[in-house]
Amino acid sequence: MPGFKLDEENQSDKPVSHKIRLDEEKPLKIQLKDLRAEIVGRKVELELELSGEQAFKALPQILRVYCENCEAEDFFDLRDPKNVDLLQMVVFNDKTGLRSILSTWFYNSNGPCDSRGGHRIRIEERDFMDFSILFVRDLLRKATSAPPSFSYWKYQDRKVYLVNSLVPVSRRIRLEGKVVIDPRTRDITVLADKISPAQTDLDTFTITGADKEAWSKIFKDNEDLWMEIAPHIVGEKRILGKKCVLIGIHSLPSIVNLDGYTKVAMIRQIHIGDTKTGKSEILRFLSNEGEFPYPCAAYTPFETASRTGVLYTINVDTKPPTLTWGILPMNDGGAAVLEGMDKWRGEEMKEFREAITRQMVVVSRVVRGKAPMRVRLFGTINMREAEIKGYPFVCQAILDTPLFYDPTNVTRWHFFVPYSREDVPQELIDRRRRADLPIPAKVFYRHILWAWTRKPSQVIITEEAKEKIISWSTNLVKRFGTGRIPIFHPGFREVLTSVSAAVAATFHSTDESHTKVIVRPQDVDYAAILFIEMAKRLELDEFKAKVEGAMTVALSDLEKIIAELDETDLQIMDALVMGPASSAKIAEQLDISPVTVRNRYSTLKDLGIIETGGRKGAYLTAYGIKLWRILNKPNLDRFSEPPLIDKEIPREEKTEEVEEVEGEREDEIEKLEVKGEAIKKKVEKAQSAIDSLISDSEIERDILETMEGSPGSTPTPVDLDYLYVKFQGKYPRERIYSVIAKLIDEGIIQTTFGGLILTKRYWDYRKSVFGMGKEAPS
Known part of the structure; x- marks a missing residue:
């Protein structure tokens, strides 16, 4: 019989304690998705992710079944494998079934009741054991051949009982x-x-001798590592996206920044652009939905995910409601691919933005909870326009998405990679072939684990690299920074530090023990050149020039503008400072007729100071606002930092035109001396006029001749600093940056860890034009 009697000799109502064993058979190893009717009753073993639980529960260990009319009683130990059916009824609160089966067993064990009324059976719970309801999901594994729409089980939590x-x-x-x-x-x-x-693999990871040998041979300063990422995606303009994924997946958990504080260093990136351009395939490649044999990232399509499966889910069907965590907090410390991020709206997008900012998911609803969300993020997003070329400047597509309607959200991401159908010729796409991975997948995977297991104390940033980070940050923000699309913002130094550390890890810059990541100056250069290429592809420099150029008042124009403005014009500008206004409102404020106001509009519009339109009335343009600030707030920039370039450029020979521009600048400075510190910005404009007389082709010629070396010599990599020093005083530093970035973009120069080198394309072109000259170095 499944029950037992009291031990009369020991007078104990407690059986000997033993661990519950539901069955003694060898367990069948399965995944949650394998649960089906044919294995009901079988013992199984599963490895799972725990996403939520209802704990602090208890079940009885012993059920005492007794009769109130007689002294008959039985005890049923729910830990006994023979009583697993009873345990199941208690777990699922099946009171009717439990009473029925216990009554049957009691009658069979004790026979009829001695009293005339028959047995009055009662059930008493004795002793207790722990009980929990767990919400679990399968581990991140390689996806099956089924398409994502038929793989919804991967994003569902299942309830199991412990x-x-x-x-x-x-x-x-x-x-x-x-x-x-x-x-x-x-x-x-x-x-x-x-x-x-x-x-996990991270828990058990240790560096082996085979690792050291393979990494030194394959990863050390190998700039072709990007070829491991989605090799079936073709086109030179897809290399940028692959490089960003490569660097992102190698980004370190945390580092000690230049201020001495430990900061999370995981890279977040957005790939934006036209559909069917390979952006999703590049990002999916390393995920459980990709072709890489060792998934490094969890994949989630936003189209079907909503908040469920990404941040958290509240199951209100349970009592009390249960909070289960989504794929991002569950991958804290790992990586995730979020496809179709433009599909989220409203409250869900707001919660996601807050989680990105805090790097933590905080829930304050019918249940409360919080979980860290420090994740390497790879997101794809489509803008409202069908093509990214539908925007005047490519970077404007970023703001035309729900995630980045507020430009401040741009600062929370490191990379923005644009994709256009025009990037890759259709014939090249049609002729693509499946390519083998150039690096053994296991070696590549273990190198990622190596990067993910580095501690902040193991990341060393050299003093030379720190200087490079500061210098590049200043120049990149100065060149590409704009408040309209703040990818390069005042806090960009932190971004460049994290990316430089990721570059060092990617190219295995380490010590003899292979335990440290050493950030070198060339790692910072590589990161900075990558940002320059990204910015050029986004047309950020052109956008910045358009936005801020419209807000710049040249010294040579200032005297002419002031001469054309009368007192009424200046009063109208003052009236519009507080916002757009109609001519009638301005006339009333200035105590003049509306006709007089409208007559002056033509002059102000011709000078680019105001615009008029519809119900908005007249308003100051960016140029007009800048001019008003010069005329009315001369000390505005008193405490600002001096410009990076604030020196006259000495030249061996100056043309009359250059001397004339310099003379005009000096005259204007004397006239506007009363304007105080604001005059510095105008000096820069005059300096730009001088700089503009130097053509890009002149700078290109000098750079290329320097990199070719002397006749008969073997070309060697040229360091950026060498070029700056060599041409110091002849060309502005920014112009050298610009020309080098242009030559890299055109495939004439490429970066290596030794410095800049001329590409084979350049040598082939040179030979085809001149019919002689140096061969391309091997």
Whole structure:
């Protein structure tokens, strides 16, 4: 019989304690998705991610069944494998079934009741054991051949039950139990009695001798590593996206920044542009939906995910409601691919932006909770226009998405990679072939694990690299920074530091023990050139010139403008400072007729100071605002930093035109001396006029001749600093930056860790034109 009697000799109503064993058979190793009717009743073993739990519950260990009319009683130990059916009824609160089966067993064990009224059976719970309801999901594994729309199980949490065991403090667990059916819902689930933490590849990772040998040979300063990322995607303009993914997946968990504080250093990037341009395939490649054999990132399509599966889910069907965490907090410390981020709206997008800012998901609803969300993020997003070329400047597409309607959200991401259908010829796409991975997948995967397991104390930024970070940050923000699309913002130094550290890890800059990541000056140069290429592709420099150029008042124009403005014009400008206004409102304010106001509009519009239109009335343009500030706030920039370039450019020979421009600048400075510190900005404009007389082709010629070297010599890589020093005083530093970036973009120069080198394309062109000259170095 399944019950037992009291031990009369020991007078104990407690049986000998033993660990519950649901079954003694060897467990069948499965995944959650394998649960089906044919294995109901089988013992199984699963490795799972724990996304939520209802703990602090208890079940009885012993059920005492007794008769109130006589002294008959039985005890049923729910830990006994023979009583697993009773345990299942208690777990699922099947009171009717439990009473029925216990009554039957009681009658069979004790016979008829001695009293005339028959047995009056009562059930008493004795002693207790731990009980938890767990919400679990399968581990990140390689996706099946089924398309994503038929793989929804990967984003669902399943409910399983744990008895007589405590839940370990671990995100990844191993369960053993029996496959059962919930009688209330008919759902197939698992009733487990054994749980333990399951180790991840990160937990067990150690550096081996084979690792050191392979990494030194394959990764050390190998600038072709990007070829490992989605090799089936073709086109030179797709290399930028692959490089960003390569650097992003190698980004370090955290580093000590230049201020001495430990900061999260995981890179977040957005790939934006036309559909069917390969951006999703490039990002998916390293995920469980991609072709890489060792998934490094969790994939989630926003089209079907909404908040469920990404941040958190509240299950209100349970009592009390249960909070389960989504794919991002569950991948804290890892990586995630978010496809179709433009599909989110309203409250969900707001919560996602807040989580990105805090790097933590905070829930304050019917349930409360918070979980860290420090994740390497790879997101794809489409803008409202069908093509990215539909915008005057490519970078404007970023703001035409729900995630970045507020430009401040731009500052929370590191890379923005644009994609256009025009980037790659259709014939090249049609002729593509499947390519093998150039690096053994296991070697590449273990190198990623190496980067992910580096501690802040193991990341060393050399003093030379720190100076490079400061110098490049200043110049990149100065060249590309704009408040309209703040990719390059005042805090960009932190961004460049994180990316430079990721570059060092990617190209295996380390010590003899292979435990440290050493950030060198060439790592910073590589990161900066990558940002320049990205900015050029986004047309940020042109956008900045358009926005801020419209706000610049040249010294040579200032005297002419002031001469054309009368007192009424200046009063109208003052009236419009507080915002757009109609001619009638301005006339009333100035105590003149509306006709007089409208007559002056033509002059102000011709000078680019105001615009008029519709109900808005007249308003100051960016140029007009700048002019008003010069005339009315001369000390505005008193405490600003001096410009990076504030020196006269000495030249061996100056043309009359250059001397004339310099003379005009000096005259204007004397006239506007009363304007105080604001005059510095005008000096820069005059300096720009002088600089503009120097053509890009002149700078290109000098750079290329320097890089070719003397006749008969072997060309060697040229360091950026060498070029700056060589041409100091002849060309502005910014112009050298600009020309080098242009030559890199055109494929004439490429970057290496030794410095800049001329490409084979350049040498072939030179030979075809001149019919002689140096061969391209091997």
